[in-house]
Amino acid sequence: MTMDTALSYTAGAAYVGGQIVPIAQAAIPILDLGFLHSDATYDVVHVWNGRFFRLDAHLDRFERGMAKLRMSLPIDRDGIREILHECVRASGLDNAYVELICTRGMAAPGSRDPRDCVNQFYAFAVPFAWVATPEHQKRGLSVHVSSVQRIAPESVDPTVKNYHWLDLVQGLYDAYDHDAETALLSDAEGNVVEGPGFNVFAVTAGVLVTPKSGVLEGITRKTALEIGAQLGVELGLRVEERALPYGELTSASEVFVTSTAGGIMPVTTIDGRAIGAGVPGPVTQKIGAQYWAMHEDPRYSEPVD
Numbered sequence: 001m002t003m004d005t006a007l008s009y010t011a012g013a014a015y016v017g018g019q020i021v022p023i024a025q026a027a028i029p030i031l032d033l034g035f036l037h038s039d040a041t042y043d044v045v046h047v048w049n050g051r052f053f054r055l056d057a058h059l060d061r062f063e064r065g066m067a068k069l070r071m072s073l074p075i076d077r078d079g080i081r082e083i084l085h086e087c088v089r090a091s092g093l094d095n096a097y098v099e100l101i102c103t104r105g106m107a108a109p110g111s112r113d114p115r116d117c118v119n120q121f122y123a124f125a126v127p128f129a130w131v132a133t134p135e136h137q138k139r140g141l142s143v144h145v146s147s148v149q150r151i152a153p154e155s156v157d158p159t160v161k162n163y164h165w166l167d168l169v170q171g172l173y174d175a176y177d178h179d180a181e182t183a184l185l186s187d188a189e190g191n192v193v194e195g196p197g198f199n200v201f202a203v204t205a206g207v208l209v210t211p212k213s214g215v216l217e218g219i220t221r222k223t224a225l226e227i228g229a230q231l232g233v234e235l236g237l238r239v240e241e242r243a244l245p246y247g248e249l250t251s252a253s254e255v256f257v258t259s260t261a262g263g264i265m266p267v268t269t270i271d272g273r274a275i276g277a278g279v280p281g282p283v284t285q286k287i288g289a290q291y292w293a294m295h296e297d298p299r300y301s302e303p304v305d
């Protein structure tokens, strides 16, 4: 691996074609089917105060996604880990959004057979990007439950982290049209599933509930479920993974969304109506505090070396 030092890495660093380059120099071939067909899987892990958070859980999910898409790489898990560390090191960032991508690659000339492709690995580290900034999280997000239906899990497996985002992006525009800041989408049965880059939780009648199926198994979701189970007795809650109907969501005492790009983010308005008291609630705040505290815990985080 060689490093191009001629250009600035302050905006981020990427691994492309076996090299670490400044993010502005990173480009993929236009014929890569990751670009042409969204034939790719990816993951996003973050670095907070110089430490990767739950990197192994992200690598596990990435490997599971690749296996489901019948992709393989000549780089092993340790090699990928080293590349991610190197991207962050090159960028010099303490707080980073780190993406790793496996694409189908390019088809042989004249071929439409994905088995002919050589799968490709790309990665990059850029400054941390928030679904909602810490300031914004203090007042909570305003959400619209969109009429755009989430792509069916029978069509695109949502547990494989993927770039099939047209429904999520249409949902976002729908939310803007309804004077909301972001969107949640529902499945064919009308149960709320997830939004553009996040899972959703509701606190309702002694239960912390999050949708079980039709969603990406978010690492932040997993962390919130673990914290919820640990704090359950103290909070007077039990944790349930099951369908979340619209009516249960809107009548919840608290709602929050979870993402690597922002953590545990309170939702205080849905479709123009206040959730609970209209301010971030105690369960959300406790889970959020515990989530960020885990970032210093070596059982869940490792320093960028």
Ligand code: PLP
Pocket: 044, 194, 195, 196, 197, 198, 199, 215, 216, 217, 218, 219, 220, 221, 258, 259, 260, 261
């Ligand atoms: N759901 C979708 C569709 C996502 O794209 C993401 C993350 O980008 C999430 C949920 C949250 O997953 P995580 O907590 O692993 O960031």
